[in-house]
Amino acid sequence: MGGAYKAIEMVGTSEQSFDDATRSAVKRAGETMRxxxxxxxxEQRxxxxxxxxxxxxxxxxxxxxxxDGSKES
Structure with a gap:
């Protein structure tokens, strides 16, 4: 399971819970990232x-x- 990773910081918000705010951030990230x-x-606030x-x-x-940069033919 080798490879290289990159991290980004995001803030998720919700009127319901911290869990929902976290899921909101992940869902949004998944819309533009793979x-x-x-x-x-x-942090939580x-x-x-x-x-x-x-x-x-x-x-x-x-x-x-x-x-990984390799291109499949």
Missing amino acids: NLEWLEVC AYIAGGEIREFQVKVKVWFKLD
Whole structure:
């Protein structure tokens, strides 16, 4: 399972939960990137208004495997 990987940082948000915010970030990354393989949650925070949590945020690192550069014929 060798190879090289690259990581990007993203912030996912949700009105429901930290889990949903994480899944939102991964889903969005998957729309423009391929070979997603790893995820690390770096930070969690929530916005409070009127004494209630209004939005959950997670800062994540998402790793994807770089193409090996070989071209199939």
